[in-house]
Amino acid sequence: MSVVAHPTDEPNPGRPGGPAQEPPPVRPGVFENGSWRHGELLHEVRSPYDGRLVATVSHASAREVPRGRGPVRALAAADRARVLRDCAEGFEARKAEMAASISAEIGMPVTDAEKEVDRAVRWLQLAAEAVHHLDGTSTRLSGPGGDRLAVTTPQPYRRVLAITPYNRPLAQLIVKVAPAMLAGAPITLKPSERAGASAALAVEILLDRGYPPEYLSLWTGGPDVAQALLADPATDFVAFTGGARGANAVAATAGPRPGCYELGDVGALVVCADADLPAAARAAAQGAFGNAGQSCRGVKRILAAHEVAEEFAGLLVEESAAWRVGDPAERGTRIGTLIDTDAVARVRTAVEAAVRGGAEVMAGGEYRGAQCWPTVLNNVDPEAQLVTEEFLAPLAPVIALTDRALDDLPDSYPGGLQVGVFTRDLDRAMNLAQRLPVGTVVLDDGPQYDHPLAPFGGVGHSGHGRESVLSSARNMCFAKTIVFPAPTQGPR
Structure with missing residues (x-):
């Protein structure tokens, strides 16, 4: 699939119906010494979805x-x-x-x-x-x-x-x-x-x-x-x-x-050859697409054993179909927007560079305004910018590695927040968990797992x-x- 855009990159049209809304009152942006007060700089907050004014906050200098x-x-x-x-x-x-x-x-x-x-x-x-x-x-x-x-x-x-x-x-x-x-x-x-x-x-x-x-x-x-x-x-x-x-x-x-x-991190999900692939694909989709990928502990790259990478990517494409992109205010929407159009432009450039480097876009690769569709890429070069820098976007890049390379991963891993590992071999899982230089290793789930009582860092x-x-x-x-x-x- 080629990388495409919607017919327009302009923001989405405003919500139809109803009279024009009065501008919201200015909200004070400073609370100090027991009282609210206005800062001297007015900051307009506009919806990244349709550009409407949703708030004005008086920022401080x-x-x-x-x-x-x-x-x-x-x-x-x-x-x-x-x-x-x-x-x-x-x-x-x-x-x-x-x-x-x-x-x-x-x-x-x-x-x-x-x-x-x-x-x-x-x-x-x-x-x-x-x-x-x-x-x-x-x-x-x-x-x-x-x-x-x-x-x-x-x-x-x-x-x-x-x-x-x-x-x-x-x-x-x-x-x-x-x-x-x-x-x-x-x-x-x-x-x-x-x-x-x-x-x-x-x-x-x-x-x-x-x-x-x-x-x-x-x-x-x-x-x-x-x-x-x-x-x-x-x-x-x-x-x-x-x-x-x-x-x-x-x-x-x-x-x-x-x-x-x-x-932050370029969080990895490791999928070994013996992994439960449907479960791994579900975890990958949740970690890569949840909150439009705007999470420091989300799935930023999937390191899959070469012999199952193609099958896994296909399952991930099926999972991506359930992630509806739309108006953030509608309850059926699962992906709203990125923070702004500049963020989308940066993602788009990196995806296009990955494709030039040999990656295949299997799903997604579509953009409109500040929206980015859930994108699955296969055969991504491990040195591509898309997987060596953190992108806050709904991206699921699959990198195929040999099983031996997965076992040796801790020797070259640069450090990070969390890693998810899918394998049915407990000894292998524990070997990876003990050697990976990250704060947390999550077994049989993605790196997006969190709990208020579990130390994170x-x-x-x-x-x-x-x-x-x-x-x-x-x-x-x-x-x-x-x-x-x-x-x-x-x-x-």
Whole structure:
């Protein structure tokens, strides 16, 4: 199949029927010191599907960012658990509103946006349950100076700065907010400028359900705002999710301050010759096409044993037919849009280059406006840009390798976030799992698997640190040790 485009690359026409809509009111993009206020830069949010104006957010400029925030009152564990439970209920109650905002702003199908809210609720609930598991240790110390007792407890950092991307605008915020409240750490949110409206709504819901205002700040705006927030001496910890270029800029300003950096990956699904091919094809489709492929832990390439690669690609073509591309607001849509037409142009260029290099487009390869149809490619060169750089798009490139090459994969794998492995041979699966230099290996599923209690993070170019309910909360604390003169005497 050749790479084709729809008759027009213009945005989709607006939804028919009904009178012209009044422009939405300007939403304040800054919450600081317990109050909302407008930033000095107006930012129009337009639907990537049809170009209509869906929100206007007043972004901040760098010069508006304060420095030197003061301390906050400590919250008891029971109070933190209550806040987390109440916020979970708040998102459940306003699920439809939150999902509609996400869908309109970034083109995510509304059914996927509802799952995004469900994921946020689950994180908040599990964080509430984990409050009493964030405990310390005690150690008896013996030496020439006599016996002593060292008691070490986690102490929250003065302030956490969370810098998050657009592709999962609610989940990426709550993955930072829930552990921060679990730890008792104040947090400043700096969302992608492409997802400011959804971030502002999320903060509104948190505050409405009792999230302490002094523990929460929001600053929408560009990279200059992130740099200004990093300059605040009270920012002790950085939680960053995004690309390597942004991470390098953040790390250069953050200096030696601790942080957790999740930088994406060209995630692989390994399909061995003895794999359950229909199951592997289903997992590949979900990982490659879910959220229009805009996921850091999605399937970005399929490494299939040469003897089954053709059959597997055919099964993947069949799976792709079920992924309907359409209006993100319609419940039957499974793929909405990419973030903008520039993203589509980059994908299109890479697909065309892969075809010139010998790849065959077996399904998809179609584009319209910011939409990209689910695309299956076979016989992709392992060195093609399409599979050596991360593309946030619904692409399923199949690379045929010998079985021996699959076994030797850990020797040349550059590092990453997660890898999925399909094989019926448990010894082989465990050998790959133990040797692959990635944060997580998922057996009999794709790399897209996640759970709030499973630590998630990368190796090498994919970043460092781990995110989970408890891992993240521990990251946001430092260890405070108090040494008592003697175990039997206690403090004097």
